[in-house]
Amino acid sequence: MTIASIRRGYQIIRTVLHYGLDDLIPKHKSPWYFSFMRACLFWLRNKHKDKLPAERLKLAMQELGPVYIKLGQMLSTRRDLLDDEWAYQLAMLQDRVPPFDSELARQAIETELNAPIESLFDDFDDTPLASASISQVHTATLKSNGKEVVLKVLRPNVEANIRADLQLMSQGAALLERLLGDGNRLRPAEVIEDYQTTILGELNLKLEALNAVKLRNNFLESDALYVPYVYEEHCFTRLMVMERVYGIPVSDVEALKAQGTNLKLLAERGVELFFTQVFRDNFFHADMHPGNIFISKEHPDNPYYIGLDCGIMGTLTEQDKRYLAENFLAFFNRDYRRIAQLYIESGWVSENTDVLAFEQAVKVVCEPMFNKPLDEISFGHVLLELFRTARKFDIVVQPQLVLLEKTLLYIEGLGRQLYPQLDLWQTAKPFLEGWMAEQVGPKAMFDKVKGNLPYWSDKLPELPELIYDNLKMGRKLVGSQQQMLDRYLKFQQKSHKSNYMLLTSAVLLICGTILLSQNGTLWPAYLSISLGTIFWLLGWRSRPKNRKF
Structure with a gap:
C-alpha cells in the first residue's frame, strides 16, 4: 500500500467519523475490536448530530469527491435496497x-x-x-x-x-x-x-x-x-x-417554449425513444440526465433530441425484455397474479416465494395507483414500487435492470416536465403490444426459421449421410437389443427348468422323509428319496451359469 493510499484511507475514515456514519452499524453486530479502534480515534467526533442519517451520508459522499458522488447517485436508484428517505437524499448529490x-x-x-x-x-x-x-x-x-x-x-x-x-x-x-x-x-x-x-x-x-x-x-x-x-x-x-x-438544454423549458417547440410531440418521442432503444435495439442510453440531452433548434414543430455522453449503455437479456414487457401489460390489466408469477419465473425473486402472498403485496401497492388518471401514472414509479415490494421477498435485481429503471425515471421526468399531461400508457401500450405480438406470433416463428436458414442450408448437404449413419446405427442397436432379448429368454427358460426340478426334488425328499417315519413298507420311502436326489442333481446342473445378457 502506497503513502497516497494510506493518506486517502485516513481521509475517508475521518470523513466517515465526522459525519457519524459509524453509528449506522448496529451495536450488537459490532465486534469488540471495532469499538476499540473507534475509541483510539477519539479526536474524530460526529460533528453533525443534528442531521438525519440519510443527510449525513449524502454530505459525506459529497465531501469525499466524484467517485463517491457517482456511487451515491447510483444508489439513489436502488429502491430495492434503500428506503425512500435515503434514496431521496442521495438523488440530490451534484457533480460539481x-x-x-x-x-x-x-x-x-x-x-x-x-x-x-x-x-x-x-x-x-x-x-x-x-x-x-x-x-x-x-x-x-x-x-x-x-x-x-x-x-x-x-x-x-x-x-x-x-x-x-x-x-x-x-x-x-x-x-x-x-x-x-x-x-x-x-x-x-x-x-x-x-x-x-x-x-x-x-x-x-x-x-x-x-x-x-x-x-x-x-x-x-x-x-x-x-x-x-x-x-x-x-x-x-x-x-x-x-x-x-448546438441545441437547447432539455431542462430549459422556457427557451423551448419561446421558439415554439411542439412540447407534446417532444415528450411522446422521448417515451418512444426509450422503448425503441430497449425493445427494438436492446441497447439503451443509461445516463440520460438533463445535462446529456439537448433539443434541436431547427424545425421546432418537428423537434428531435440530441444525445451526448454514451459512456454508460445498457442491454437486457431476451428473457428480461419479455418479462419486463409482460410486467407493464399485466400491471395495466390489473393482473397481479401474473406480475407475481413473472417475478418468480424471471428469477428476480426466489422460486420458493409464496405466490399468493406476493400477489397480495403487489395488489396492495399497485391498486391505489388506478385511482389516478392514466396520464399521472408513472412507469418508473411502478417499477420502483414493485422492486420495493419484492424487497420483502428477497428480490435479486440485476444491474442492467437498475440502469433501466434509472433511465425510465429520467425519461418520464423529462416528459412530464415538457408536457405535464403526457399519457405514457397511451404512448407505450401500442409499442409494447406490438412487440409482444412479434415475439410470440407467427411472424416471430417465421423470423426464427429465417434466422436459422443459413445454418440449416449449410448442413443440408450432410443430411443424406447423417440419415444413413443414423439408420445404420439404429439397425445395429436393434440387432444388439434382439441378441440381448434372446439371451434373456434362454436364461429365463433355463431358470424355469432348474427351478421346476429343484422344487420337484424338494417335494420328493419331504415325502420320502415322512414315509420313513411311518411303520409301513419302506420301499416307497426309498424310491421317493432316490427320485428326489436325482431331480436335485438334474436341477443343479441345469441352472444358468452366465447371468450377463
Whole structure:
C-alpha cells in the first residue's frame, strides 16, 4: 500500500467519523475490536448530530469527491435496497467539479494524438466548454474539413485515483459485509462490484466512442434522435473527438417554449425513444440526465433530441425484455397474479416465494395507483414500487435492470416536465403490444426459421449421410437389443427348468422323509428319496451359469 493510499484511507475514515456514519452499524453486530479502534480515534467526533442519517451520508459522499458522488447517485436508484428517505437524499448529490489547467489538457491531448494539436486542429479553445469529475471538454476546428468539433479528454491521474478509491471501497464493503452478516439487505460487496463495472467503463473514451457510433447508426433514419458524428480516427482511451452540435438544454423549458417547440410531440418521442432503444435495439442510453440531452433548434414543430455522453449503455437479456414487457401489460390489466408469477419465473425473486402472498403485496401497492388518471401514472414509479415490494421477498435485481429503471425515471421526468399531461400508457401500450405480438406470433416463428436458414442450408448437404449413419446405427442397436432379448429368454427358460426340478426334488425328499417315519413298507420311502436326489442333481446342473445378457 502506497503513502497516497494510506493518506486517502485516513481521509475517508475521518470523513466517515465526522459525519457519524459509524453509528449506522448496529451495536450488537459490532465486534469488540471495532469499538476499540473507534475509541483510539477519539479526536474524530460526529460533528453533525443534528442531521438525519440519510443527510449525513449524502454530505459525506459529497465531501469525499466524484467517485463517491457517482456511487451515491447510483444508489439513489436502488429502491430495492434503500428506503425512500435515503434514496431521496442521495438523488440530490451534484457533480460539481472545477476545470483543470488547460496546459495539462493540451499535454494529455497531444500525448494521445502523438502529434501537436495545431497539426490537426485550428482554433483550439483553452477555456473548457464543460468540466466533469472524469473528463473535460474543449472546442476546436478540424483542419481536414473545417468542421467544428469537441475534444473530450480525461482528467490527469483520474484512472489511478478512481482505482485507488475503488480498492478502498471494496475493502470497506467486505468489512461491512462481515459486520452486517449474510442476511443483510444492503449487500455492499455486490453494490460496489456493480459500481466498479459502470465507472471503469467511463474511463475508456474509445469504448464511449464505439457506443456513440452504434447508437447513431441505430437512429440514422430517425427524426426523433440525433447522435453527433464521431471521428474514430482521433479517438483513443483518454481522448474522444466528435462533431460539435448546438441545441437547447432539455431542462430549459422556457427557451423551448419561446421558439415554439411542439412540447407534446417532444415528450411522446422521448417515451418512444426509450422503448425503441430497449425493445427494438436492446441497447439503451443509461445516463440520460438533463445535462446529456439537448433539443434541436431547427424545425421546432418537428423537434428531435440530441444525445451526448454514451459512456454508460445498457442491454437486457431476451428473457428480461419479455418479462419486463409482460410486467407493464399485466400491471395495466390489473393482473397481479401474473406480475407475481413473472417475478418468480424471471428469477428476480426466489422460486420458493409464496405466490399468493406476493400477489397480495403487489395488489396492495399497485391498486391505489388506478385511482389516478392514466396520464399521472408513472412507469418508473411502478417499477420502483414493485422492486420495493419484492424487497420483502428477497428480490435479486440485476444491474442492467437498475440502469433501466434509472433511465425510465429520467425519461418520464423529462416528459412530464415538457408536457405535464403526457399519457405514457397511451404512448407505450401500442409499442409494447406490438412487440409482444412479434415475439410470440407467427411472424416471430417465421423470423426464427429465417434466422436459422443459413445454418440449416449449410448442413443440408450432410443430411443424406447423417440419415444413413443414423439408420445404420439404429439397425445395429436393434440387432444388439434382439441378441440381448434372446439371451434373456434362454436364461429365463433355463431358470424355469432348474427351478421346476429343484422344487420337484424338494417335494420328493419331504415325502420320502415322512414315509420313513411311518411303520409301513419302506420301499416307497426309498424310491421317493432316490427320485428326489436325482431331480436335485438334474436341477443343479441345469441352472444358468452366465447371468450377463
